[in-house]
Amino acid sequence: MSEQRVAGPQLSRGEFGLLILGLLRRREMYGYEIVAEMRRSTEGAIDLPEGTVYPALRRLERDGLIGGRWLEMAGGAPRRRYYRLTQQGEKALALGREDWLRFKSAADAVLGS
């Protein structure tokens, strides 16, 4: 059983997948909400288009890091697919955070910030 990471060891790709896991760590959310919440909680610094988020959610679900379920909304409002972290997702988030901390200080060292 190998460690399951969201991004490569360098954290260069699939970075946003990790951020999505980070948002989901507190509560179940649906795609459209994730877009808005990412923008809100980063004060606009990270503003992912839907075309980035929906495919990322599918990858995360395919890889077993999140699980989704459909919820029909009352009043004819569009249905939502709510996602939550799986156990594997929580592990991946923990590993991803370690990677992030390592990468962060490495990049700070190189950039001199």
Add this chain to the structure above:
Amino acid sequence: MSEQRVAGPQLSRGEFGLLILGLLRRREMYGYEIVAEMRRSTEGAIDLPEGTVYPALRRLERDGLIGGRWLEMAGGAPRRRYYRLTQQGEKALALGREDWLRFKSAADAVLGS
């Protein structure tokens, strides 16, 4: 005259290009040296393969952010191509650092670190 960034506004791609600019901010360096110096100054946290670095150097040079020159070495040692920041490269580095700082606190907020 538009701002020239190394990565997109989200800093997800071309991230390593920015780090290369960061290394070059102090002195001229050649590709093979950049690989070693990146590993050294990040204590192994960022260890880019040559197949990543050489194409990145070509892109940076193509985009006018760095300039290269060949230096023949004495004693039949392999010649080196030394790169240094251009003025545009310095601007791009400054912008990239701002992006990095913004991204860093945004990601920290989302990851709760």
Add this chain to the structure above:
DNA sequence: CTGACTACCTAGAGTCTCTAGGTAGTCGCC
């Protein structure tokens, strides 16, 4: 009935990273 909003989705283009090589020379060692 038009625009704005919620909520989902996809195809395809463009990029970037990495693997897995290759070239060519020097040097130390057995």
Add this chain to the structure above:
DNA sequence: GGCGACTACCTAGAGACTCTAGGTAGTCAG
């Protein structure tokens, strides 16, 4: 003499991700 290790450069191609630019379908306000 031959072998491996090292310096230094390079590329092709696979794979992965992000984003643009749409599309569907419904509600609601004016």
